Amino acid sequence: MMLVTLRLATHHQELRQHQHGQTNYVGQHDESMLSDMLPVYYARLFPQSVFCRWLSCGSSPQPLSHRELSFTLADDVYLRYLSISNQKEFQTLLQKKCPYKLDIGAVYNTKPSIGRHDAVVLSRELVFDIDLTDYDEVRTCCQEATVCEKCWKFMVVACEIIDKALRDDFGFQSILWVFSGRRGIHCWVSDFEAKTLDSPGRAAVADYLCLIMGGDNQNKKVHLGSDNLHSSIRRALTVIDKYFEDIVRDQDFFATPEKLQNLLKMIPDENLRSQVQTNLVKSTAPSLEKWHSFVNLVESYCKENGSVGRKLKYLLEEIKIQLCYPRLDVNVTKGFNHLLKSPFSIHPKTGKVSVVFHPNNVKSFNLDEVPTLNCLLDDSSPSHGQHQANMRTAVKTFQEVVFSLEKSEAIRRRNDTTQGYRQEVFKTDGDCPVLLRIARSKCFCKTLYLHTEYYKLVHRDFPFLWITAFTQKVNEV
Amino acid sequence: MDLQIKRKSVKAPVTGSLVETYPHDLQMYKVPPIEKVSLQEFETLALERLNLLRSLTNATTLKGLRMYSEEWTEYVLNDLKTLGLKYYVRLCERTACGSTEADLQARRKDHIAHFILRLAYCRTEELRRWYIARESELFKMRFIIMRGDTVDKFFKLNNLSYTNISDEEKNSIITYLRESTPHQNIDTLKYYKVKFFEVLDLVRARKAYLKGGYAYIPHKDFISVLSAQYKKHLKHSLAIAAQHLSEIEQDERLVSLLKGLHQTYTGTDYSDTKSVVPIESLDSLSVKSFPLCMRQLHEQLRAAHHLKHGGRLQYGLFLKGIGVTLEDSLRFWRDEFTKIMDLDKFEKQYAYNVRYNYGKEGSKRNYSPFSCMRIISNTVGQGDCHGCPFRHCDVSNLKNRLQGYGLDSQSIQSVVEMTKKGHFQIACSKYFDAVHNVDLGLGINHPNQYFEESQKLQGEKKGDTKVQVKNEVRAIKKEQGNDIEDMDFDEISEWKE
Known part of the structure; x- marks a missing residue:
């Protein structure tokens, strides 16, 4: 350890000589220094113990070693199908490989290094990935990889809407929110029902949460129809309304005639469109004022033209949603074995820690105060203290989620054993989730494992099916 | 023709008369047929069911009709009539539970044909997916046509018992139900509570009210629960059938027939082409x-x-x-x-x-x-x-x-x-x-x-x-x-x- 710190110090000095005159060099991220700093970070600051507890709880009833990890080393060397059986192994692996990027995959029926392509996925957290690059067509402050305080508000809205939907509508409780390290947020749902949800189930959840559809060839991407609005959409709209005016002001959505075009393209009715155009195109008023006059125009137009107006019933809502509603990367949610960046790993490009945060605090989340590798390790940096404190808070938030997950997992197991799994087999044959609960109990796992070889040939795409097929056998016996 | 191989997954052997075996026009195909079928009947039944499934695809893709709409069903029925498949018309036009000889024979043919096609379509993942999609369309179409007491009888026969939620519970969420269920007269409908993953199609389309992991659905929407179960059941049975395929393939008469069946209808597989384009x-x-x-x-x-x-x-x-x-x-x-x-x-x-x-x-x-x-x-x-x-x-x-x-x-x-x-x-x-x-x-x-x-x-x-x-x-x-x-x-x- 001493050695590493020493080497770090000399590196600093060299840097100092290189760029004398600049004062803020210490806080700047430098990719070439990662290989020096990462081992120290992994050894001293990475919450290894909680991390392993979270993973093993998320992997149960399978052992921790059946979980796939993947490392990206220096120079983009990519290692898949790694696994660990305990914290000690994890520590050794981290020190040996010093990964620049750390990703988490699914839980398999065997050690991923043995099974490789033939292994069957048994469970996987339900994950969501929201990335600010997907907002490029609406946000005006930044593009691509950059991100600022203004566009972070989109993430605030996204986090609030998704979190509420997951808790209220789907009844999930163990929800972990993580900053992705650069320009987005990830969400991990570890409830048993979420973990064992099959592919169609994941796709359905993703589609339920996804309102903005369409690629580059579609201008209007939200269609709400003219029936009643679903309760979940109403709830999302109340969240959007809280931030909408702020965002319109920040983003200045309709400042120039070119930007105004984006709004005009979303209006399906030609008469209304030309009305709006004549009224707004010359105006120099700020965007928010333009929005208000747009709202008035739409409302009076709908009143005057009854039947046409009905088609435009939710136009305002549709536009609000297209501008502010969360844009999920649905493929991440739908896929079973999509790898996702681990909490508390370092983003190699920014040097920021992927900290865990509480969804209630997302509003006060400050991008500049996210702990960076440099500031955490360099105690001469002015923001060292601040970053360390923030790191501690993040770890604490992580702990809270993991503890409550462990608790609910324990309760679930107790309930299962008392009810007796065998009875359940006969009671509800053909019902997947119940069967998975059976698969959970240990004595069954061994037998199931033996049968895997046999069944996996047939059920490559549907990992749970072989369990159903197996219980069929049990029934016959 | 001996369907010996399938007896392995039979839970209870079918006994008694046709009336007992086929009490209802619509069935979940849980139990395979065990009677003797002549080779010729085997072939005709298979081809006829293929025609039926094919007219479903035609209605959707060629005619571009909205699935399960009235025109769609009408097109399918007309197609069946021109093809001369009277017994399918009988089964699909008014799904009921009569017990005339014609009814029973139609159900018997439907039953056997379904199981023959399972054998033909269990071979590859692609085929299985096609078959499951078509069969569940058929199932849903027939369920939608069913009326009143026939539905109740179907539930009873298949041991599907659900209890509706109390009026108090319903009243406490009535505004949400009105918002989220696309039906009229919400107040008079009875509502049921099922886990959200049982009605994924309703969840996906945001057509049911969700709360705490449960979906609240009226009686009408039970088709979602059923078709999901039916699909799952089919998928699982096809997988089992695939494992036993080698046993079937010992009978050469069947092999050529079964292999020939599916090729004509799912379209060509373009993964291996002979031509070369620079x-x-x-x-x-x-x-x-x-x-x-x-x-x-x-x-x-x-x-x-x-x-x-x-x-x-x-x-x-x-x-x-x-x-x-x-x-x-x-x-x-x-x-x-x-x-x-x-x-x-x-x-x-x-x-x-x-x-x-x-x-x-x-x-x-x-x-x-x-x-x-x-x-x-x-x-x-x-x-x-x-x-x-x-x-x-x-x-x-x-x-x-x-x-x-x-x-x-x-x-x-x-x-x-x-x-x-x-x-x-x-x-x-x-x-x-x-x-x-x-x-x-x-x-x-x-x-x-x-x-x-x-x-x-x-x-x-x-x-x-x-x-x-x-x-x-x-x-x-x-x-x-x-x-x-x-x-x-x-x-x-x-x-x-």
């Missing part, structure tokens, strides 16, 4: 013979020198299907992508993808090019330009694009009209006619089929020249074929290092 010709081919979805991707690639993942997959597999070799494909993508990135980045991030499409990486499966259904139902997100242009394009954008291609306004109008009605594949066929200046009205259900039809048409026009060119190209490519294998070996060993 990449230099892609620019001209994209104008002449590519369907609009692929032409759009090709142009986007040429313009932006990049495609997002969905686009690379859709276009890459299509290219493989028309006969672009792996080596050519790599060169094609490399040439284009390296205009905006360095070679190193391409090799690291994208070359894997290309080889993957050709079954050289990852699970090493030889992937088939996407069919129209797959492309249409694909999700298209921000920055994507794949998908079906008739489905995923604004009408104004589509119009501009077609005008840019120099199509005359009348054909543009006819394409756009079909698009607006949601008949995407018919719109594609109109586009085909406009580009080729013909009036064929083809049924397009695969981009590669579009390409082949177009090539065939142009071959006819030009006469023999085209064919000769193809042969020459093939001869050259054969020599290069060896290089590809060598190259692959090198790369694989590199990868391992």
